Amino acid sequence: MHKNGQKFFVTTPIYYVNDVPHIGHAYTTIAADVVARYKKLDGYEVYFLTGTDEHGQKVHQAAKDLGVTAQEHVDKLNTRFKELWVRFNICNDDFIRTTEERHKVIVLNILKELFDKGEIYKASYEGWYCTPDERFWTEKDLVNGNCPECGRKVEKITESNYFFKMGQYQEWLIEHIKSNENFIQPASRKNEVLGFLSKPLEDLCISRPTSRMSWGIPLPFDDDYVTYVWFDALINYISTFGTLDKIRACGFWPADHHLVGKDILTTHAVYWSTMLKAMGLPLPKNIFAHGWWTVNGQKMSKSLFNVVEPNSLIDQFGVDTIRYFLLREVPFGLDGDFSHKALIGRRNSDLANNLGNLLNRTTNMIQKYFAGTIPEAATAGEEDTALTSKAAQTVSNVRAFYDDLAYNKILSEIWELVDATNQYIVKTAPWNLAKTEEGKERLKSVMYNSAESLRTIAILIYPFMPESAESMNRQLGIDVPIEEQGMQSVAKWGGLKSGGEIQSVSQLFPRIEDKEAEKILADIQTSGDSKKPQAASAKSDEVEQITIEDFMKVDLRTGKILEAEKVKKSKKLIKLKVDIGNETRQVLAGIAEAYEPDQLIGRTIILVANLKPAKLMGIESQGMILAGSADGKIILGGFDQELPEGVRVR
Numbered sequence: 284m285h286k287n288g289q290k291f292f293v294t295t296p297i298y299y300v301n302d303v304p305h306i307g308h309a310y311t312t313i314a315a316d317v318v319a320r321y322k323k324l325d326g327y328e329v330y331f332l333t334g335t336d337e338h339g340q341k342v343h344q345a346a347k348d349l350g351v352t353a354q355e356h357v358d359k360l361n362t363r364f365k366e367l368w369v370r371f372n373i374c375n376d377d378f379i380r381t382t383e384e385r386h387k388v389i390v391l392n393i394l395k396e397l398f399d400k401g402e403i404y405k406a407s408y409e410g411w412y413c414t415p416d417e418r419f420w421t422e423k424d425l426v427n428g429n430c431p432e433c434g435r436k437v438e439k440i441t442e443s444n445y446f447f448k449m450g451q452y453q454e455w456l457i458e459h460i461k462s463n464e465n466f467i468q469p470a471s472r473k474n475e476v477l478g479f480l481s482k483p484l485e486d487l488c489i490s491r492p493t494s495r496m497s498w499g500i501p502l503p504f505d506d507d508y509v510t511y512v513w514f515d516a517l518i519n520y521i522s523t524f525g526t527l528d529k530i531r532a533c534g535f536w537p538a539d540h541h542l543v544g545k546d547i548l549t550t551h552a553v554y555w556s557t558m559l560k561a562m563g564l565p566l567p568k569n570i571f572a573h574g575w576w577t578v579n580g581q582k583m584s585k586s587l588f589n590v591v592e593p594n595s596l597i598d599q600f601g602v603d604t605i606r607y608f609l610l611r612e613v614p615f616g617l618d619g620d621f622s623h624k625a626l627i628g629r630r631n632s633d634l635a636n637n638l639g640n641l642l643n644r645t646t647n648m649i650q651k652y653f654a655g656t657i658p659e660a661a662t663a664g665e666e667d668t669a670l671t672s673k674a675a676q677t678v679s680n681v682r683a684f685y686d687d688l689a690y691n692k693i694l695s696e697i698w699e700l701v702d703a704t705n706q707y708i709v710k711t712a713p714w715n716l717a718k719t720e721e722g723k724e725r726l727k728s729v730m731y732n733s734a735e736s737l738r739t740i741a742i743l744i745y746p747f748m749p750e751s752a753e754s755m756n757r758q759l760g761i762d763v764p765i766e767e768q769g770m771q772s773v774a775k776w777g778g779l780k781s782g783g784e785i786q787s788v789s790q791l792f793p794r795i796e797d798k799e800a801e802k803i804l805a806d807i808q809t810s811g812d813s814k815k816p817q818a819a820s821a822k823s824d825e826v827e828q829i830t831i832e833d834f835m836k837v838d839l840r841t842g843k844i845l846e847a848e849k850v851k852k853s854k855k856l857i858k859l860k861v862d863i864g865n866e867t868r869q870v871l872a873g874i875a876e877a878y879e880p881d882q883l884i885g886r887t888i889i890l891v892a893n894l895k896p897a898k899l900m901g902i903e904s905q906g907m908i909l910a911g912s913a914d915g916k917i918i919l920g921g922f923d924q925e926l927p928e929g930v931r932v933r
């Protein structure tokens with residue numbers, strides 16, 4: 284394929300490994316995939332990076348709760364993202380994990396270099412700390428005395444920490460943002476960042492005492508501290524290339540696009556920019572902040588989660604329909620609403636009726652009139668010129684819209700060409716042409732042009748729907764894959780070779796019939812009703828309120844521990860036999876660091892008796908024991924007087 288000698292680097296954020304992959308993660312990653320595929324098609328050498336952010340308190344805590352090491356925990360979790368990206372046909376060139384040695388080495392080098400240069404200093408600090416967010420806030424940041432990000436209680440903490448001299452770069456950064464129009468997109472988000480920078484910019488605390496938080500990269504100059512997760516995570520964008528010298532020489536830095544959700548724009552635009560400035564590296568050319576998805580008009584919550592679980596959406600509608608819908612429905616940068624109704628609507632109208640029918644009728648007519656062989660174009664009528672100039676216009680508009688990642692406009696342009704081609708067939712009426720000898724000459728051109736238009740459309744939709752595009756290409760009898768044809772093959776009309784044989788394949792986008800659609804929508808309705816979504820005002824991290832009915836769904840019972848033994852090869856797990864009155868349960872509990880097995884036998888505990896059984900280290904656990912923990916010490920829940928086994932707790 285034609286190479287233009289230029290390099291292109293696009294990234295997604297590295298996703299927090301503890302999160303369950305959802306439609307929002309898929310959205311960013313598909314958006315990055317589309318522009319990566321387009322640039323490859325256009326002859327660029329492309330580097331597309333995604334990965335997982337694996338340090339921090341929440342990972343540490345979750346691992347502890349499960350009775351496994353943090354490393355075991357993240358080794359298992361990161362594959363959920365990797366596997367999903369395979370299913371979504373994501374063509375990433377690297378998948379970086381912040382717990383990998385190759386990443387940690389670079390973080391350490393950078394920290395050391397910045398420390399030696401005097402960009403990092405130690406100071407005593409008094410501030411308000413939000414434990415779940417792992418963030419310090421100043422007095423003026425607080426909202427009603429609580430964390431401004433999640434609304435939860437904050438603790439006043441005084442401790443020594445290391446600080447990065449971020450504040451000194453404030454004026455420089457404001458100037459950079461103002462003089463580089465495309466540095467932050469969309470423009471409305473740029474103004475938010477400038478608004479943030481209109482207040483004094485403080486230095487950034489980049490350490491956490493190991494005593495409080497140990498799951499991180501130890502500071503190279505003081506091992507009583509680990510690196511603040513954001514300082515560690517942002518470096519993934521360059522650690523993928525190796526040392527600072529390699530980064531400078533690789534030709535991919537600065538990145539062309541960092542795609543991020545709007546919630547982490549400030550972190551990128553301010554922390555990352557000033558970090559790069561201190562390292563002496565140029566800033567990314569563009570940081571693009573996209574919006575958030577609601578689901579059927581509701582904020583995405585755990586209760587809505589199951590209906591938009593990406594894997595089940597793929598099972599239900601196919602990869603390409605989801606890829607198409609997410610980027611067609613909403614302008615990239617704005618918030619959007621995911622609704623199955625809208626998805627089915629797009630599938631049936633845009634994909635099945637418009638594009639699918641165009642492909643079917645064209646290939647069917649070539650079968651019928653030319654025994655499946657693509658004819659040679661013979662004449663050039665008025666309609667032909669209109670179609671070819673429409674195609675040329677489409678290609679040039681699509682190219683221009685990629686500069687602004689205006690995905691929905693790109694798709695809308697391509698569908699104008701689909702419509703124009705359908706109209707071309709209606710106007711030229713091949714079924715009439717086939718009736719006369721003179722008409723048959725003309726028919727050759729009409730069929731050729733329809734097929735050539737479809738080839739152009741296949742190449743243009745390839746970044747969005749790679750599988751469907753390649754299938755269209757094969758149906759048109761072309762044996763050169765789209766990746767090899769490249770964008771230059773649609774630079775002018777006539778790239779399709781006549782003489783090719785039409786291949787009949789199964790229908791590309793079968794219509795979702797009304798009955799089937801009704802069933803899908805009804806299923807969603809029921810699962811939505813049984814788990815009523817919370818009011819839209821709730822903050823994402825806020826604890827949801829539940830009803831008494833919700834609470835009563837949890838079957839809490841007293842149980843007496845009959846047997847207890849440590850699980851081999853696990854530091855934390857103890858295997859218990861628990862009598863809950865009418866039966867005995869095998870339960871695993873992550874309490875081996877707090878209790879010796881002997882201390883446990885004969886104790887009455889509280890068991891979640893209707894928890895779905897789960898396997899830990901190959902052993903089934905049939906329930907969960909209630910316990911609390913403070914400062915890492917675990918204490919089992921119990922009663923101040925004896926209760927018999929199997930009593931319901933409420």
Ligand SMILES: [Zn+2]
Nearest residue numbers: 413416430433
């Ligand atoms: Zn918070």
